[in-house]
Amino acid sequence: MLTDTAIRKAKPANKPARMFDGGGLYLEVSPAGGKLWRLKYRFNGKERRLALGIYPDTGLADARDKRDAARKLLAAGVDPGEQRKAEKAAGEERAANSFEVIAREWAARQTWVESYRVKVEARLGSDVYPYIGRRPVAELSAPELLQVARRIEERGAVESAHRALQVCGQIMRYAIATGRAERNPVADLRGALASPAGSHHAAITDPVALGGLLRSIEGYSGDVVTRAALKLSALLFVRPGELRHAEWAEIDMDAGEWNIPAGKMKMRQPHLVPLCNQAVAILRELHPLTGRGQYVFPGGRSPRRPLSNNAVNAALRRMGFDKETMTAHGFRATARTMLDEVLGYRADFIEHQLAHAVKDPNGRAYNRTAHLAERRKMMAGWADYLDTLRAGGEVLPFKRKAS
Known part of the structure; x- marks a missing residue:
């Protein structure tokens, strides 16, 4: 039988040398000096060999334990070499069906705008993959997913915790649809997290204050x-994201139209924005500066990238409007409120111009040109009203409805 001393003193020769221990276990010393544990055994009348590890990473005692485990399999009628292949294949299958692998496959199939893709992938990368990324998706449990969300919740990001759990649920549904899981444990977590506090984008809806802005x-x-x-x-x-990513190729100043492709829209439907005379005048003034590039509003560091997502908000702060008073997204709430409650335009015209999911009486989504004539009039009326407010002119009272 071998000893650790004998193994350490073993020197390489011109050809591989074998040092036997017993029970089929031996150490093979290569001419380069490597030392590999092997087990020689017979199964179904055929001689076979099994690698048990490299010395000194696998010591003598460990090699003997592996030999004994292999001999127990042989006694039970199992080929230890085939058993190892099966275990390796099972491990590879588990890795191929890990949560992270499936999540990345799912994300690659989504037709998101780039800014949203970056946000989702960042959330998964920082808050989800480190904890359950390597877990086989079919073995994930509700408590494991809850713990992921609770880590986010405990740092005060309650809404982010809900969003992360929602994304995990979508990934699990994809895993079920592709045959990698049988059920979605996220469905068992309804009500398990604290409800996020109501939030909104701050917006000015007072005509006098809007004139000041x-x-x-x-x-x-x-x-x-x-x-x-x-x-x-x-x-x-x-x-804001739609405005920042506006491209000159999408804008027809002569026709007074901005055609936003579906890939840039939240609802994944193309959207047509009628351009009032005031908007066209701004674009014509801007065109000599940025018209040779792709973006209407290029970034300051590179014309090949759009304006920063914080540029408009930063400008509002510079002008003295804090985030509790007005935000870039708040211009939408301003228009929605005042077009309805001050100028009295029809709610469906407003909602369609906001690119919300407006449907016809048969439940079908309106196309991008629906109510186009009415929306052109509305956008022109809104621009004229803003001109009046900017000049400090007549302020119409709320709840006044146009005929």
């Missing part, structure tokens, strides 16, 4: 591109 924008002394983005935020009230 418009005058501040008119006098904004910062970047010219950001100033144009501020003006169009008020006039067009599209989502």
